Amino acid sequence: MSLAFDKVPLQLTVNGKPCAVEVEPRTLLVELIREQLNLTGTHVGCDTTYCGACTVLLNGRNVKSCTVLAVQADGSDVRTVEGLATEGKLHPVQEAYAANHGLQCGFCTPGLLMSTVRLLEKHPKPSDQQIRKAIAGNTCRCTGYQNILKAIRAAAAAGK
Amino acid sequence: MNNQAPKPEKGTWVGQPLRRREEGRLVRGQGLFVEDYKLQGMLYLQFVRSPYAHARIDRVDVSKALTAPGVLAVLTGAEVAARVQPFIEIGPGAQGKVIDYPMATDKVRYQGEPVAAVVAESRNAAEDAAELVEVEYHALVPVLDAELALKNESLVHDQNGSNVVWHGNFEYGEVDKAFQEAANIVSIGRMHFHRFSSTPLENNGIIATWDPKKESIHFLSTNSFPAFAAQFLSPALGVGIDQIQMESRDIGGGFGIKITTYPQMAVCALASKQLGGRPVKWIETRTEHMLASAHGNERTFLDTRVALDKNGVITAIESRHIDDCGAYPRYEPLGCIIWAQVLPGAYRFRNYRVDFTQVVSNKCPVGPNRGYSRMQHLWFLERVIDICGHELGIPTDEMRLRNYIRTEEFPYTTPNGCIYDSGNYARMLEIAKGLVGWDGWKEKQKQARQEGRMLGLGIGSTLDSGTNNFGQARIINAFAPYSGQSKAANVKLDIYGEVVVSLGSVPQGQGHETTAAQVVAEVLRVPPDMIVVRPGFDTEHNVYTGHTGTYASQFAVTGLSAIHGAAEKLRAEIARLAAFVLKAKESELEFGVGKMGPEVRVKGTDRSINYWGLANLVNVNNAELPMDMADITLNCRYVYKAPFAVPDVEKKYGNLTLTYAAQLHIAVMEVDRETYQPKILAYAAVDDCGTKINPLIVEGQVHGATAHGIGAALMENCVYDPEGNMLTATFSDYTPITVMNMPDLACGGLETPSPFSYNGAKGMGEGGAAPLHTICAALQDALYSRKIIIHDSHNSGDSIFHALQGDSAKPAPAVHVERRA
Ligand code: FES
Ligand code: FES
Numbered sequence: 001m002s003l004a005f006d007k008v009p010l011q012l013t014v015n016g017k018p019c020a021v022e023v024e025p026r027t028l029l030v031e032l033i034r035e036q037l038n039l040t041g042t043h044v045g046c047d048t049t050y051c052g053a054c055t056v057l058l059n060g061r062n063v064k065s066c067t068v069l070a071v072q073a074d075g076s077d078v079r080t081v082e083g084l085a086t087e088g089k090l091h092p093v094q095e096a097y098a099a100n101h102g103l104q105c106g107f108c109t110p111g112l113l114m115s116t117v118r119l120l121e122k123h124p125k126p127s128d129q130q131i132r133k134a135i136a137g138n139t140c141r142c143t144g145y146q147n148i149l150k151a152i153r154a155a156a157a158a159g160k
Numbered sequence: 161m162n163n164q165a166p167k168p169e170k171g172t173w174v175g176q177p178l179r180r181r182e183e184g185r186l187v188r189g190q191g192l193f194v195e196d197y198k199l200q201g202m203l204y205l206q207f208v209r210s211p212y213a214h215a216r217i218d219r220v221d222v223s224k225a226l227t228a229p230g231v232l233a234v235l236t237g238a239e240v241a242a243r244v245q246p247f248i249e250i251g252p253g254a255q256g257k258v259i260d261y262p263m264a265t266d267k268v269r270y271q272g273e274p275v276a277a278v279v280a281e282s283r284n285a286a287e288d289a290a291e292l293v294e295v296e297y298h299a300l301v302p303v304l305d306a307e308l309a310l311k312n313e314s315l316v317h318d319q320n321g322s323n324v325v326w327h328g329n330f331e332y333g334e335v336d337k338a339f340q341e342a343a344n345i346v347s348i349g350r351m352h353f354h355r356f357s358s359t360p361l362e363n364n365g366i367i368a369t370w371d372p373k374k375e376s377i378h379f380l381s382t383n384s385f386p387a388f389a390a391q392f393l394s395p396a397l398g399v400g401i402d403q404i405q406m407e408s409r410d411i412g413g414g415f416g417i418k419i420t421t422y423p424q425m426a427v428c429a430l431a432s433k434q435l436g437g438r439p440v441k442w443i444e445t446r447t448e449h450m451l452a453s454a455h456g457n458e459r460t461f462l463d464t465r466v467a468l469d470k471n472g473v474i475t476a477i478e479s480r481h482i483d484d485c486g487a488y489p490r491y492e493p494l495g496c497i498i499w500a501q502v503l504p505g506a507y508r509f510r511n512y513r514v515d516f517t518q519v520v521s522n523k524c525p526v527g528p529n530r531g532y533s534r535m536q537h538l539w540f541l542e543r544v545i546d547i548c549g550h551e552l553g554i555p556t557d558e559m560r561l562r563n564y565i566r567t568e569e570f571p572y573t574t575p576n577g578c579i580y581d582s583g584n585y586a587r588m589l590e591i592a593k594g595l596v597g598w599d600g601w602k603e604k605q606k607q608a609r610q611e612g613r614m615l616g617l618g619i620g621s622t623l624d625s626g627t628n629n630f631g632q633a634r635i636i637n638a639f640a641p642y643s644g645q646s647k648a649a650n651v652k653l654d655i656y657g658e659v660v661v662s663l664g665s666v667p668q669g670q671g672h673e674t675t676a677a678q679v680v681a682e683v684l685r686v687p688p689d690m691i692v693v694r695p696g697f698d699t700e701h702n703v704y705t706g707h708t709g710t711y712a713s714q715f716a717v718t719g720l721s722a723i724h725g726a727a728e729k730l731r732a733e734i735a736r737l738a739a740f741v742l743k744a745k746e747s748e749l750e751f752g753v754g755k756m757g758p759e760v761r762v763k764g765t766d767r768s769i770n771y772w773g774l775a776n777l778v779n780v781n782n783a784e785l786p787m788d789m790a791d792i793t794l795n796c797r798y799v800y801k802a803p804f805a806v807p808d809v810e811k812k813y814g815n816l817t818l819t820y821a822a823q824l825h826i827a828v829m830e831v832d833r834e835t836y837q838p839k840i841l842a843y844a845a846v847d848d849c850g851t852k853i854n855p856l857i858v859e860g861q862v863h864g865a866t867a868h869g870i871g872a873a874l875m876e877n878c879v880y881d882p883e884g885n886m887l888t889a890t891f892s893d894y895t896p897i898t899v900m901n902m903p904d905l906a907c908g909g910l911e912t913p914s915p916f917s918y919n920g921a922k923g924m925g926e927g928g929a930a931p932l933h934t935i936c937a938a939l940q941d942a943l944y945s946r947k948i949i950i951h952d953s954h955n956s957g958d959s960i961f962h963a964l965q966g967d968s969a970k971p972a973p974a975v976h977v978e979r980r981a
Contacts, residue, residue, distance in 0.1 A: 039189070040189070040193075041191075042189070043195075043361075045362065045446065047447055048890040048891055048892040051446075051891055053361060081189035098183035099179065101179070101180065101857070104413070104669030104670070104671075105186075105413040106186025107362045109186055113187065135899050139891070141361045141864075141867075142413050145867065145902045148899070
């Protein structure tokens with residue numbers, strides 16, 4: 001059952017930079033990001049769309065990149081954790097997580113950051129319920145979520 | 161080097177909630193996890209796994225897989241067995257007869273056990289080819305229940321002739337006399353602690369590279385106790401332990417579950433050797449992790465009898481415990497003794513008898529999951545005290561206060577010779593009651609009961625014993641060649657005067673880099689951000705001892721003691737050197753930071769020498785140094801030895817752990833009358849881990865451990881069907897706790913400094929058990945009036961519904977009170 005298919009050419013923008021790649025049709029977006037583009041900040045924690053470690057922004061919306069085929073992202077704008085800091089300066093959401101000990105091992109963090117960025121773009125002053133819902137699809141095994149909630153509230157209070 | 165003058169707050173760094181230095185790279189997505197590594201010529205390994213829990217392997221045909229595109233090798237269990245020795249077993253006797261190879265050979269013993277491994281140029285190629293491996297099985301009767309395992313009707317390891325791998329009697333005090341004199345005797349039938357795993361978010365990963373010239377093997381892996389893994393790998397692979405190089409970088413959580421990956425490491429090593437030394441990478445999928453990495457120990461408690469005096473003070477407990485370690489004992493049977501670190505829990509009873517058996521089953525092998533072996537035992541004791549309180553009509557808070565060890569009794573020697581360092585459990589209970597609003601909830605409970613609602617308050621008292629004495633392994637195996645506990649650290653002034661700390665610990669989010677820098681900063685009076693810390697286990701570049709790893713709640717004690725010792729040694733060398741250069745007495749010197757960076761100066765003068773100058777004198781410009789200072793290296797290693805002796809093996813008596821952090825939790829729970837879902841209405845967590853080195857990190861550990869416990873109590877459960885199929889082999893089925901199920905925690909603390917650690921700290925981080933008994937106690941309180949006895953550590957809406965209907969698969973135990981006074 002050898003799966004030798006022709007590769008498919010794709011054009012997409014990743015963290016603001018246009019890129020042209022060729023992928024096997026079965027390639028997942030997360031594989032493209034990690035293996036071909038070498039952006040290893042986006043992680044894989046499960047195989048059933050549960051954990052959200054793979055969360056990226058696809059045309060501004062947070063998606064689980066393990067559940068999107070790379071070919072579906074053709075022509076899209078993709079943002080990953082590597083695209084958050086600008087000129088070495090942390091994005092306010094990154095700063096809030098770091099300042100509030102919103103991470104321990106840091107494996108879930110890139111995905112959570114992307115879900116948080118999306119939340120605050122949509123709801124700059126989110127309610128507690130909105131915060132919880134926004135990260136309901138992001139599993140963290142280390143922090144018990146307490147400091148993540150604190151970090152998100154701090155990021156919202158800081159104005160972004 | 162950063163030449164900024166420091167602004168030391170309050171003149172101290174230890175004890176401050178300093179932001180972790182790890183955060184910077186991790187929030188940027190620049191952590192380096194095993195899966196992120198790509199090495200030149202790297203190959204990918206994919207396991208072919210058994211769909212059966214118990215089956216004979218009749219035929220393995222790899223011919224189609226071998227010719228698939230990109231495939232370089234396919235290893236079968238039989239081939240692997242021909243090239244390695246079975247892994248050593250820790251236990252003697254029955255367990256010693258278990259034959260544990262890295263892959264299944266004659267039969268498979270749990271669902272997901274590897275039977276073959278495909279190595280290919282890409283992960284996809286390896287996965288595709290793995291599907292082409294044909295295996296013929298002959299299904300056998302699976303052993304899935306500890307009590308049934310004892311009947312030996314089906315054997316997991318045929319040559320053993322029995323499923324029992326360890327058995328021991330533990331008896332302390334005068335148990336029979338206590339029962340004769342008891343005013344009340346409470347008997348409790350079967351209780352059960354379920355299987356779960358803290359499932360770190362990063363799965364296991366290994367890159368093994370064989371060096372044909374040196375005949376050595378390098379592992380970059382997620383293993384969190386590499387010194388231990390090396391001791392298993394060395395005899396199995398037939399290479400000297402010094403030919404095994406271990407390295408770890410960022411690890412995405414561990415919680416003990418990543419300790420027992422040496423079988424997978426062995427297979428990757430053999431594959432790399434076979435393929436001329438090309439690096440072989442294996443990254444576990446979540447389903448593989450759920451099926452075949454490690455689960456926590458499952459334990460069944462039978463025939464429990466409790467002797468109490470007329471005031472409800474427990475005088476003796478006797479019971480029979482059966483621990484299920486899954487298909488291969490591996491780290492076991494250490495769990496058969498480790499619970500004894502907390503034998504009486506937080507309580508004063510002196511008479512105790514337990515008949516302890518460990519069996520194998522056709523489930524995933526167990527590993528030391530956060531709270532390892534103690535949580536099963538503490539859950540048992542908490543159920544006992546809770547059930548006794550209800551049966552005797554003593555309020556559950558009062559019941560605990562009557563039985564707690566008193567604060568003036570510390571250091572307290574337990575019936576089996578462990579020495580509890582310090583604590584104040586009654587005070588913790590008081591703080592927790594205040595935090596949760598106990599009295600208010602008691603009022604609301606009365607009201608709720610009148611309305612027919614099921615609302616309860618529960619208390620859980622937990623000990624997190626830290627810094628284990630490996631001498632306890634001698635109780636299992638008198639010939640075990642290890643004992644005590646140690647950690648090594650190195651602190652040096654590097655050639656340009658940089659302060660460099662090497663740890664060798666294996667952190668997975670516990671902030672070792674930060675606390676290490678805090679300790680050295682304190683000794684040298686240099687701010688932490690001027691100190692370079694090299695964490696991670698690395699046999700080539702960092703320091704280690706045979707005990708090095710991250711386990712047993714100990715870094716704040718053992719790791720930091722080693723770092724402190726090394727920093728003090730360095731400080732003494734610096735002082736001697738500086739006194740010579742500055743022509744002053746050592747007592748006239750002070751340490752700090754000047755315009756030229758970290759320095760030593762003569763108090764009240766402007767005479768100083770900076771670290772660059774000092775390092776230069778030793779490393780570059782040493783003709784200026786007199787010969788009697790040639791012993792100064794500015795490179796100081798220190799090995800911390802915990803003050804342990806070898807326990808008395810016959811009597812099973814001795815000090816098994818150094819420190820005893822404590823957790824006191826209270827939960828308020830309500831069972832929904834329509835859905836039967838248990839819901840947390842309020843939750844308080846009070847922690848005492850002695851003196852805190854970094855309160856921020858401590859708080860994070862408390863939160864995380866509490867989430868694990870809540871998840872385990874209400875959601876997470878490794879469920880097997882009667883054929884031994886794991887029904888919770890994905891996250892979607894296992895449902896690790898999410899933010900939607902996590903209540904807001906009311907946290908509080910108490911600091912009773914440990915007299916046994918230099919810094920007053922107690923190791924912590926494994927208080928993961930606390931919510932299990934706290935939630936069970938709250939559910940007990942909610943349901944006692946409906947004649948429900950909470951007898952399992954896992955409770956869901958479904959199980960509560962069946963209990964109330966009276967049609968549970970495993971009915972509640974009979975509880976009987978014999979009133980004799
Ligand atoms: S890896 Fe995508 S949801 Fe878990
Ligand atoms: S910080 Fe480890 S999983 Fe979230």
